[in-house]
Amino acid sequence: MSEWKDICKLTDLAANTGVCALHNGEQVAIFLDGKEQKVHAISNFDPIGKANVLSRGIIGDIKGRLVVASPLYKQHFCLETGECLEEPENSVKAYQVRVEGDVVQLQA
Amino acid sequence: MSKQKIIVVGNGMVGHKFIENMIEHPDYDQYEVVTFSEEPRLAYDRVQLSYYFAGKTVDELMLTSPDYYDENGVRFIVSDKVVNIDHANKKVVTESGREESYDKLILATGSYPFVPPIPGKDQEHCLVYRTIEDLEGMTASAKVSKVGVVVGGGLLGLEAANALKNLGLETHVVEFAPRLMAVQLDEGGGQLLRSKIEELGVSVHTEKNTTEIVAGETCRYRMNFADGSHIETDMILFSAGIRPQDELARQFDIEIGPRGGIVIDNYCQTSAKDVYAIGECALWDGKIFGLVAPGYNMAKVAVSHITGGGLAFEGADMSTKLKLLGVDVASIGDAQARTPGCLSYTYADGHAGVYKRLVVSADNKKVIGAVLVGDVEAYGNLLQMMLGDIEIPGSPEALILPSIDGAAPALGVDALPDSAQICSCHDVTKGDIFEAVKGGCTDLAGIKSCTKAVTGCGGCAAMTTQVMNAALTEMGVEVDDSLCEHFSYTRQEIFDIIRVKGIKSFDELLESYGQGRGCEICKPAIGSMLATHWNEYVLDDKHIGLQDTNDVFLANMQRDGTYSVVPRIAGGEITPEQLIVLGEVGRDFGLYTKITGGQRIDFFGAQLHELPPIWERLVEAGFETGHAYGKSLRTVKSCVGSTWCRYGMLDSVSMAVNLEMRYKGLRSPHKLKMAVSGCTRECAEAQGKDVGVIATDKGWNLYLCGNGGMKPRHADLFAQDLDDETLLKYIDRFLMFYCRTADKLQRTSVWMDNLEGGLEYLHEVIVEDKLGICEELEADMQRVIDTYECEWKKTLNSPERLKRFAHFINSDLTDDNLAYVEMRGQAKGRIATDEERQKQAKGVEIETVELV
Numbered sequence A: 001m002s003e004w005k006d007i008c009k010l011t012d013l014a015a016n017t018g019v020c021a022l023h024n025g026e027q028v029a030i031f032l033d034g035k036e037q038k039v040h041a042i043s044n045f046d047p048i049g050k051a052n053v054l055s056r057g058i059i060g061d062i063k064g065r066l067v068v069a070s071p072l073y074k075q076h077f078c079l080e081t082g083e084c085l086e087e088p089e090n091s092v093k094a095y096q097v098r099v100e101g102d103v104v105q106l107q108a
Numbered sequence B: 001m002s003k004q005k006i007i008v009v010g011n012g013m014v015g016h017k018f019i020e021n022m023i024e025h026p027d028y029d030q031y032e033v034v035t036f037s038e039e040p041r042l043a044y045d046r047v048q049l050s051y052y053f054a055g056k057t058v059d060e061l062m063l064t065s066p067d068y069y070d071e072n073g074v075r076f077i078v079s080d081k082v083v084n085i086d087h088a089n090k091k092v093v094t095e096s097g098r099e100e101s102y103d104k105l106i107l108a109t110g111s112y113p114f115v116p117p118i119p120g121k122d123q124e125h126c127l128v129y130r131t132i133e134d135l136e137g138m139t140a141s142a143k144v145s146k147v148g149v150v151v152g153g154g155l156l157g158l159e160a161a162n163a164l165k166n167l168g169l170e171t172h173v174v175e176f177a178p179r180l181m182a183v184q185l186d187e188g189g190g191q192l193l194r195s196k197i198e199e200l201g202v203s204v205h206t207e208k209n210t211t212e213i214v215a216g217e218t219c220r221y222r223m224n225f226a227d228g229s230h231i232e233t234d235m236i237l238f239s240a241g242i243r244p245q246d247e248l249a250r251q252f253d254i255e256i257g258p259r260g261g262i263v264i265d266n267y268c269q270t271s272a273k274d275v276y277a278i279g280e281c282a283l284w285d286g287k288i289f290g291l292v293a294p295g296y297n298m299a300k301v302a303v304s305h306i307t308g309g310g311l312a313f314e315g316a317d318m319s320t321k322l323k324l325l326g327v328d329v330a331s332i333g334d335a336q337a338r339t340p341g342c343l344s345y346t347y348a349d350g351h352a353g354v355y356k357r358l359v360v361s362a363d364n365k366k367v368i369g370a371v372l373v374g375d376v377e378a379y380g381n382l383l384q385m386m387l388g389d390i391e392i393p394g395s396p397e398a399l400i401l402p403s404i405d406g407a408a409p410a411l412g413v414d415a416l417p418d419s420a421q422i423c424s425c426h427d428v429t430k431g432d433i434f435e436a437v438k439g440g441c442t443d444l445a446g447i448k449s450c451t452k453a454v455t456g457c458g459g460c461a462a463m464t465t466q467v468m469n470a471a472l473t474e475m476g477v478e479v480d481d482s483l484c485e486h487f488s489y490t491r492q493e494i495f496d497i498i499r500v501k502g503i504k505s506f507d508e509l510l511e512s513y514g515q516g517r518g519c520e521i522c523k524p525a526i527g528s529m530l531a532t533h534w535n536e537y538v539l540d541d542k543h544i545g546l547q548d549t550n551d552v553f554l555a556n557m558q559r560d561g562t563y564s565v566v567p568r569i570a571g572g573e574i575t576p577e578q579l580i581v582l583g584e585v586g587r588d589f590g591l592y593t594k595i596t597g598g599q600r601i602d603f604f605g606a607q608l609h610e611l612p613p614i615w616e617r618l619v620e621a622g623f624e625t626g627h628a629y630g631k632s633l634r635t636v637k638s639c640v641g642s643t644w645c646r647y648g649m650l651d652s653v654s655m656a657v658n659l660e661m662r663y664k665g666l667r668s669p670h671k672l673k674m675a676v677s678g679c680t681r682e683c684a685e686a687q688g689k690d691v692g693v694i695a696t697d698k699g700w701n702l703y704l705c706g707n708g709g710m711k712p713r714h715a716d717l718f719a720q721d722l723d724d725e726t727l728l729k730y731i732d733r734f735l736m737f738y739c740r741t742a743d744k745l746q747r748t749s750v751w752m753d754n755l756e757g758g759l760e761y762l763h764e765v766i767v768e769d770k771l772g773i774c775e776e777l778e779a780d781m782q783r784v785i786d787t788y789e790c791e792w793k794k795t796l797n798s799p800e801r802l803k804r805f806a807h808f809i810n811s812d813l814t815d816d817n818l819a820y821v822e823m824r825g826q827a828k829g830r831i832a833t834d835e836e837r838q839k840q841a842k843g844v845e846i847e848t849v850e851l852v
């Protein structure tokens, strides 16, 4: 069985924005989709801008896919899979995330 | 077979072009080229000569170099004049006695300035304007002179007048004819040009025939005129026309025209066998061409003839478009309407300072000439119509009338030629984008992949989109100008919806008027519109998800994910105490510190968790946010003005501070910049700003829609001699009208260029209140002004918001991907490459190169 690790309170996330968490030595960007009240997590590192910034991008949907736009050069990363829509070779890792009660958890 | 030897007499613009064309010819190895120059240097750019006064060096003006000639086996002799041609024996002799034989002789001796035979013309400080030595002479003379007169009000004379003015002299132009630029302009055009030039402080005296130059009373000389009047001056510059340098031909029996000029045929051959003449010394069909382009064409023809090609010279079009003393002037074809039976149309706008005359054929169908002063936008179009012998579509007057409501406006990008470079990173031209669109790339992503435009720095995205849309429109495709896939409305329509329906949040708008969740295009745009209209705190729960990272953290994100901090320094005015605080903050937080181009101070390299403590210190010392991150008012640049400057007409600093305090925080479609200068010297560069204000002795002049950046545009003079109150009223109305009607991320310059009816329409809306909305615009602006709050101050008081200012939500550690090297005394110098940065960030030692 997989283990889950507490990260933060759900109230730490403002709807339709992201935060960055330190998880097993990795930087993870966690977003709250306000429409469905669902959380999503992908790597915080933008492989194109080469900086840890994805949690600070604007989220939205492009042709039906839930994405974050990098705050640096605006490429879109899918919140569900980490795929980079413009440059699939620069896709990032996606993480398992859930909300238990009022706590946000990442899979250990 | 031995090589054919070609001698080129004169190494000016055209002589050099001939040599260059020879070198590039595939058969060049069969020729040997020798050139003589009377001047002490090889060819330089005479056309750009005046830029010497603007700081261009002789080196920068050079068209060629000894190395280039050496490499290509061209022998050259400078400072030696050819004085003898011996046709019979095919050789030339120079002043220093050098002899050189030739197979072909090219005369490219150019022309010399004509100095009218006025008694006294040969004294010191009586100069001409043709060579670099002449310019050096002018500069030296200007140093010991206060007043300068240019004799001759033609194209070159006016250029010379500009040079004298820039050298700081009180400048006069004396012209024999009744108007300026008599060759290129008609009466009306000449009149307007004159008044514009006089406005700039250059005095113009027409119909003056100088009879003598004698010693002066208040100045070095006095010029007496035939009508009994006179003028006093310290220096005189003759620019009364050019005369072909045909001395050699004259003396050595080569045919010259009745009024000078070496006669040539269509192949540039003179009457002597194997002797050619090209450039300004050549007379073709009874005409001398005083421009460089026809000369270059002759050079090509001569090379072709010598090497066995078939090119012929068929005359040249003398149409010109230029800026003289900052005034746009253009002349096309038969500008004076001399063609029998031709018809003319004229349009004059005294207020805007525009004069246009269109000359058409007797049947009213073809353009045969034009004069344009003050607005030369139609030049390219009219010239193409004349050269292409194109029938005028519709009524001729439409070609010169300004576009009023309904008529097609002269669109910004439409006015660009196909060769205009749109993307400078990848050298993509307007033509390339048009081609790509026609080849099937009908959206920006397609354009990016097939032309590479926008894939470098990205700065050309807006212009590329405009060009793409222009191409689509031309192909008859309807351009989709909806905001993005989530809203099928334009920005202007959405603004109206927000206003009329009283919508206060993105979600509310999305629910009734959009679809999906939104994206990084519609969210910030709508966030900005809500802010313009309601001016609520941008970090409010319902707005925070709409903001770009810069607005969320009230700072500008840098390439490594850190931020910059820019406090407001209104009008660039700052106390020594405030400077000390800034210095301390920079030092204590180890921030890289720089003076910006906007008269304020920028701190770089702050991490998220450092932003609140930095701002706490700044707010405590009385600083406010500078909105360097927002699409909002940036800076109001000011010059020192009447408080200190000896020329200041009004207190430009106070006005700048006043404007900055009034409009700070206004969220707008794109950023806004303003400036206030204390007098027409314009030290604050107000004419390069969205709103520019310049003091006069009667009040403020207001300029609108200027811009630096990607595509600089000078601001248009909108209103003159305003008092403080009217000035603010007009700016209030202007800004709100722009906020309501511009597209997203559209600067005022582009907005204006796309505004139907242009400046005139704007005048009607803002001054004459044609739409009856001025009161509302003012009230909207007043609400924004009244609800201003410093976003940083407010954020510091909100623990909930401060929580976001940490790199990790669950740890106090910070980003381990940051790395710096010391650079010029600042600890936080950036490391140039990402690889180096990552190596150092991860603790690997890297070699640093010392900067000495």
Ligand code: SRM
Pocket: B556, B557, B558, B564, B565, B566, B594, B595, B596, B597, B598, B599, B600, B601, B602, B628, B634, B635, B671, B673, B688, B689, B706, B707, B708, B709, B710, B711, B747
């Ligand atoms: C800091 C500064 C350069 C400097 O070291 O001097 C600067 C820096 C930036 N400029 Fe600028 N510009 C700065 C003066 C200018 C000027 C000069 C001026 O204002 O007199 C211009 C040309 C004038 C004009 O805008 O008309 C200028 C034209 C631009 C443009 C092109 C705008 C255009 O319409 O083409 C951009 C891109 C944009 O805004 O889309 C830009 C964008 C930027 C951004 C915001 C790019 C970005 O998104 O990261 C830079 C980040 C600023 C930061 O991190 O703090 N910056 N930028 C200057 C800040 C002035 C200030 O105190 O606020």
Ligand SMILES: Cc1cc2nc3c(=O)[nH]c(=O)nc-3n(C[C@H](O)[C@H](O)[C@H](O)COP(=O)(O)OP(=O)(O)OC[C@H]3O[C@@H](n4cnc5c(N)ncnc54)[C@H](O)[C@@H]3O)c2cc1C
Pocket: B009, B010, B011, B012, B013, B014, B015, B016, B036, B037, B038, B039, B046, B047, B048, B049, B050, B080, B081, B082, B083, B108, B109, B110, B111, B129, B130, B131, B156, B159, B245, B248, B278, B279, B280, B281, B289, B290, B291, B292, B293, B295
């Ligand atoms: C200030 C200024 C601004 C101008 N602006 C424009 C413009 O905007 N647009 C435009 O199209 N044109 C402009 N012109 C005109 C343009 O510069 C000329 O059309 C062009 O330089 C002509 O080239 P050329 O080679 O025929 O003559 P030149 O460039 O004059 O070269 C002739 C050379 O031959 C040398 N020479 C003469 N006799 C002898 C001899 N016997 N032996 C050896 N050497 C000799 C001369 O010293 C000179 O160096 C401008 C000219 C001036 C002065």
Ligand code: SF4
Pocket: B639, B640, B641, B642, B645, B646, B647, B648, B649, B652, B677, B678, B679, B680, B681, B682, B683, B684
């Ligand atoms: S613009 Fe005029 S008033 Fe202002 S500093 Fe320059 S010279 Fe002085």
Ligand code: FES
Pocket: B422, B423, B424, B425, B426, B453, B454, B455, B456, B457, B458, B459, B460, B461
């Ligand atoms: S990407 Fe086009 S100018 Fe830089």
